[in-house]
Amino acid sequence: MGIGIAEVFAAGGQDVKVVEISEQVFQNAMSGLKKRLQKRVERGKIRQEFAEKVLKRVRYVPDIRELVDADLVIEAIVEKLDVKQNIFHELAEVTSPNTILASNTSSLSITSIASAARHPERVMGIHFFNPASRMQLVEVVLGAETAPSLAEQVKRWLKELDKEPVIVKDTPGFLVNRIARPFHLEAYRYVQDQIASKEQVDRIMRTAGFRMGPFELQDLIGIDINFAASVSVFEGNFYDARYRPHPLQRQMVEQGAIGRKAGRGHYSYEK
Numbered sequence: 001m002g003i004g005i006a007e008v009f010a011a012g013g014q015d016v017k018v019v020e021i022s023e024q025v026f027q028n029a030m031s032g033l034k035k036r037l038q039k040r041v042e043r044g045k046i047r048q049e050f051a052e053k054v055l056k057r058v059r060y061v062p063d064i065r066e067l068v069d070a071d072l073v074i075e076a077i078v079e080k081l082d083v084k085q086n087i088f089h090e091l092a093e094v095t096s097p098n099t100i101l102a103s104n105t106s107s108l109s110i111t112s113i114a115s116a117a118r119h120p121e122r123v124m125g126i127h128f129f130n131p132a133s134r135m136q137l138v139e140v141v142l143g144a145e146t147a148p149s150l151a152e153q154v155k156r157w158l159k160e161l162d163k164e165p166v167i168v169k170d171t172p173g174f175l176v177n178r179i180a181r182p183f184h185l186e187a188y189r190y191v192q193d194q195i196a197s198k199e200q201v202d203r204i205m206r207t208a209g210f211r212m213g214p215f216e217l218q219d220l221i222g223i224d225i226n227f228a229a230s231v232s233v234f235e236g237n238f239y240d241a242r243y244r245p246h247p248l249q250r251q252m253v254e255q256g257a258i259g260r261k262a263g264r265g266h267y268s269y270e271k
């Protein structure tokens with residue numbers, strides 16, 4: 001997801017610095033981006049020179065201190081509150097007081113993430129959808145302490161990138177991930193009740209007009225990420241039974257069948 005967000009900004013003419021756990025992980029993500037851009041060149045959607053410019057604008061930096069003069073930092077690491085809080089604590093220490101610090105979290109509380117930072121007023125949510133380069137919607141989330149002026153600034157930047165920003169409340173799952181919970185969770189229950197197979201559910205939902213069925217969409221999102229979102233919407237709503245996650249989600253995470261990125265999930269992607 002992080003490299004997709006970097007692509008959006010680079011395609012909009014911005015220089016992007018990426019911090020990863022290692023340069024190798026970054027290079028793997030870059031070769032994925034290179035392949036995707038190449039396909040678009042071959043299909044005549046973009047020019048070769050444009051693809052090269054996008055790639056040149058994205059570069060790896062080994063240390064978050066190199067983000068000191070960034071206008072905007074967008075965090076897109078694991079969906080775990082304590083891990084994100086640690087990063088925001090560190091980001092607030094090392095960046096300039098004018099840097100806007102944003103999380104791409106799908107479902108965690110922005111207020112809670114921001115509480116770990118020395119400047120919670122400059123922490124907000126900027127939630128892209130997968131694949132970031134193609135999905136227009138971006139949820140803009142203000143935490144309880146976020147300076148309201150940031151919303152207009154960030155909306156302006158996102159519009160310049162041809163995105164459709166919407167301001168949503170800092171509630172568990174924001175808007176899309178909350179409304180999408182039954183789409184994902186009822187699908188598990190439907191299959192468990194042996195009413196239909198995963199393939200049938202996906203095919204019928206596509207025929208009904210959805211771009212993807214729930215199982216193929218989960219494979220794209222990452223079953224680990226979708227499970228984390230399910231858990232945090234459930235917990236955030238004080239264990240309301242309507243949002244109860246499904247045991248098969250956890251089992252698939254435990255067995256490493258987490259979707260396309262692992263080569264297997266609800267479907268197999270092994271070459």
Ligand SMILES: NC(=O)c1ccc[n+]([C@@H]2O[C@H](COP(=O)([O-])OP(=O)(O)OC[C@H]3O[C@@H](n4cnc5c(N)ncnc54)[C@H](O)[C@@H]3O)[C@@H](O)[C@H]2O)c1
Nearest residue numbers: 001002019020021076077078079104105106128130221225
């Ligand atoms: N996958 C989606 O469809 C999707 C959509 C919208 C939002 N999100 C959100 O984006 C975030 C990332 O999701 P993802 O699917 O890309 O997860 P992922 O597990 O595929 O990728 C996370 C990346 O973060 C890196 N990372 C972990 N700790 C780090 C650290 N301390 N410093 C630098 N890099 C670190 C990992 O190496 C990995 O490359 C989550 O908060 C998720 O909720 C995901």
